[in-house]
Amino acid sequence: MNKYRKNRIIYTTLLLVCVVLFWMFDNFYTPAPYSLPEGEGYRTEIPKWLWPSSSTGEIVQHAHFALSYNEAYEQAEWVAYVLEKSHLTKDDRKRPLFLEDPKVRTKSADWRNYRGSGYDRGHLCPAGDRRFSEYAYNETFYTSNIAPQDREFNAGIWNRLEQQVRYWAKREGPLFVVTAGVLEGGLSSIGEEDVAVPKYFYKIIAQGKGENLKIIGFLFPNQEDEERLDHFVVPVDRIEKLTGIDFFSGLPDEQEAILEASLSTSGWRF
Numbered sequence: 001m002n003k004y005r006k007n008r009i010i011y012t013t014l015l016l017v018c019v020v021l022f023w024m025f026d027n028f029y030t031p032a033p034y035s036l037p038e039g040e041g042y043r044t045e046i047p048k049w050l051w052p053s054s055s056t057g058e059i060v061q062h063a064h065f066a067l068s069y070n071e072a073y074e075q076a077e078w079v080a081y082v083l084e085k086s087h088l089t090k091d092d093r094k095r096p097l098f099l100e101d102p103k104v105r106t107k108s109a110d111w112r113n114y115r116g117s118g119y120d121r122g123h124l125c126p127a128g129d130r131r132f133s134e135y136a137y138n139e140t141f142y143t144s145n146i147a148p149q150d151r152e153f154n155a156g157i158w159n160r161l162e163q164q165v166r167y168w169a170k171r172e173g174p175l176f177v178v179t180a181g182v183l184e185g186g187l188s189s190i191g192e193e194d195v196a197v198p199k200y201f202y203k204i205i206a207q208g209k210g211e212n213l214k215i216i217g218f219l220f221p222n223q224e225d226e227e228r229l230d231h232f233v234v235p236v237d238r239i240e241k242l243t244g245i246d247f248f249s250g251l252p253d254e255q256e257a258i259l260e261a262s263l264s265t266s267g268w269r270f
Contacts, residue, residue: 034138049250060103064136065125073183073196074109079124080178083169091131101144108144113191122149148197152224179203236260
């Protein structure tokens with residue numbers, strides 16, 4: 001056997017070994033869960049009166065956000081969290097792998113469903129809002145916290161809204177945020193697990209409490225749009241009708257009715 005042929009066999013063998021190892025890593029490697037161990041560390045509490053209803057009963061609470069998972073659509077029908085000024089740090093965090101949520105009873109969708117789909121794995125609770133700790137940052141990469149988003153939408157107007165929410169949190173203090181795609185019949189899907197692709201995404205923000213409570217709702221088509229953010233403000237009542245979710249049910253009925261019917265942007269500086 002000449003030297004050239006021998007080297008070619010060695011290189012081919014090494015290449016095959018690398019391909020096999022990569023395939024095994026891609027299909028079988030699972031990193032340790034990102035969740036903060038029970039009873040340890042700082043947690044961000046969501047006041048109980050702010051919790052939305054769940055159509056599935058599959059409510060999961062992580063250290064720094066909560067969600068209601070809808071197995072039929074393979075994503076959350078809502079993700080809720082509190083955003084404080086102190087959360088908005090510039091800590092440099094290493095982006096982890098996306099991971100199935102170990103707290104979802106039916107398991108959240110595998111990230112591979114998104115591969116080659118043309119859709120982004122769009123965060124619901126943004127990783128950028130959770131840089132203040134490694135646990136807080138990493139748990140936003142559970143696949144229960146993502147939904148298929150048009151790439152231009154995710155990088156465009158959705159990102160602009162996330163930045164706007166951070167601006168409000170810095171100026172006005174703690175905010176309550178609840179967000180997800182609108183899950184409804186007839187949606188297209190991606191991947192082997194048929195992850196539904198929402199046509200619309202909503203985000204509801206509340207600030208203050210008691211008589212000083214104010215809320216604002218947004219509804220966006222899952223596509224890029226150059227319009228101003230306030231063009232997409234809608235009454236929370238409309239989001240409730242589309243999603244079947246009851247928001248702010250812990251409020252007195254009269255106050256809930258007034259706030260959820262409002263289309264006013266008063267008090268929200270754009």
